[in-house]
Amino acid sequence: MKQIIREIIKCCLVVIIGGLSLHISPSYAFAKTPEVSAIRIGHSNSKTRFVLDIDQNIKFNIFTLANPNRIVIDISEVEWKRNFGGAKGKGYIDRYRYGLFKPGTSRIVLDVKNPVVVHKAFVIKPKRNKPYRFVIDLKKVSKKVFANRVKKPVPRSAKRKVAVKPQQDLRSLRKKKLIVLDPGHGGHDPGNLGGKGYRGFPEKTVVLSAALTIKKELEKTGRYKVIMTRSRDVFLKLRNRSRIAHNMQADLFISIHADSIKNPKVRGATVYTLSEKASDREAAAMAARENKSDIIAGMDLEEEIDIVQLILITLVKRETMNLSSSFANELIPQLGKAVLLRTRPHRTAGLIVLKGLDVPSVLVELGYLTNSKDAKLLMQKETQQKIGKSIVRAADNFFNKTYVAN
Numbered sequence: 311m312k313q314i315i316r317e318i319i320k321c322c323l324v325v326i327i328g329g330l331s332l333h334i335s336p337s338y339a340f341a342k343t344p345e346v347s348a349i350r351i352g353h354s355n356s357k358t359r360f361v362l363d364i365d366q367n368i369k370f371n372i373f374t375l376a377n378p379n380r381i382v383i384d385i386s387e388v389e390w391k392r393n394f395g396g397a398k399g400k401g402y403i404d405r406y407r408y409g410l411f412k413p414g415t416s417r418i419v420l421d422v423k424n425p426v427v428v429h430k431a432f433v434i435k436p437k438r439n440k441p442y443r444f445v446i447d448l449k450k451v452s453k454k455v456f457a458n459r460v461k462k463p464v465p466r467s468a469k470r471k472v473a474v475k476p477q478q479d480l481r482s483l484r485k486k487k488l489i490v491l492d493p494g495h496g497g498h499d500p501g502n503l504g505g506k507g508y509r510g511f512p513e514k515t516v517v518l519s520a521a522l523t524i525k526k527e528l529e530k531t532g533r534y535k536v537i538m539t540r541s542r543d544v545f546l547k548l549r550n551r552s553r554i555a556h557n558m559q560a561d562l563f564i565s566i567h568a569d570s571i572k573n574p575k576v577r578g579a580t581v582y583t584l585s586e587k588a589s590d591r592e593a594a595a596m597a598a599r600e601n602k603s604d605i606i607a608g609m610d611l612e613e614e615i616d617i618v619q620l621i622l623i624t625l626v627k628r629e630t631m632n633l634s635s636s637f638a639n640e641l642i643p644q645l646g647k648a649v650l651l652r653t654r655p656h657r658t659a660g661l662i663v664l665k666g667l668d669v670p671s672v673l674v675e676l677g678y679l680t681n682s683k684d685a686k687l688l689m690q691k692e693t694q695q696k697i698g699k700s701i702v703r704a705a706d707n708f709f710n711k712t713y714v715a716n
């Protein structure tokens with residue numbers, strides 16, 4: 311049902327935007343993935359032009375979202391020849407981000423400073439040494455016109471509710487404990503970018519690299535099976551991350567992140583567990599940053615909250631929250647042997663990725679990308695292995711002491 315409504319909305323958008331050549335078809339295949347060799351932005355005659363240089367023709371679908379105002383461009387899956395860093399805009403574009411949204415579809419999000427509409431969007435065929443160019447022209451409009459273009463939310467009645475149906479007990483059938491590792495962000499959501507002038511890796515890359523090493527350390531013991539929510543640079547909705555752990559009836563869910571803060575001197579790891587109220591102002595700000603992932607992606611956050619609230623009223627919550635805290639208590643002293651810890655390393659916040667989850671779960675901020683030392687250490691294999699070993703010891707203690715399956 312929801313799918314049908316989404317399709318109807320998409321069709322309406324085509325009608326609304328009219329005149330533009332829009333195609334909605336993520337499911338077709340090229341022999342070779344198209345490659346983007348350059349991104350250019352120009353502004354003149356009260357028009358902002360966004361251009362991709364590309365070696366093949368691509369299909370595209372564009373829509374507009376508000377709060378914050380942005381233009382979302384879905385295109386055929388492409389390779390990005392290099393990291394077109396900076397991501398700072400020009401003209402009406404404040405910033406932009408891009409990456410793999412899902413297999414078959416790459417997404418570019420333009421955060422715009424003014425209410426704008428896509429005046430024209432087209433592909434220019436290659437000419438005289440110049441490759442294909444995908445061009446989007448933005449023009450400023452009144453707030454009213456902008457509001458009319460904004461993608462309408464999915465009607466409430468069509469929203470999917472979580473089916474709380476009894477499942478077969480997968481836990482008792484397993485010989486090994488199942489841990490779901492969740493490297494945060496990915497695709498067009500880079501996560502934290504580090505401080506001013508920082509030229510290191512974005513959070514999405516640091517945490518994927520760390521998680522892959524942690525997985526190896528856990529599986530090496532023979533006691534754990536690890537499932538990754540993502541093992542490449544792809545975007546994943548927050549709800550789908552925890553859903554993997556729920557559906558697999560995992561024994562533990564660990565979301566892996568790296569933080570940022572204004573003061574570049576601040577270093578150290580923090581372990582977060584879920585609570586309705588943040589433990590402090592910093593934790594609340596951090597949760598706001600992490601929860602933004604789906605907004606960046608152009609998701610319907612309302613829907614997210616609906617499901618969150620639905621599950622929060624269940625009685626499973628208290629027990630899961632207690633177990634999550636027990637794991638955090640095991641993890642912190644072990645993690646402290648691998649990396650520096652922040653003062654008060656156990657904090658709590660309303661993190662969407664942990665909400666609605668009936669599996670003991672924590673979110674670990676491994677350190678601060680805004681601190682050059684932390685940023686450097688976290689990409690080093692040796693540090694990642696130490697972190698992995700600390701998680702092994704914590705999981706061993708947790709399952710031995712507090713957690714009895716069935």
Ligand SMILES: [Zn+2]
Pocket residue numbers: 494495501502513567568600
């Ligand atoms: Zn993060």
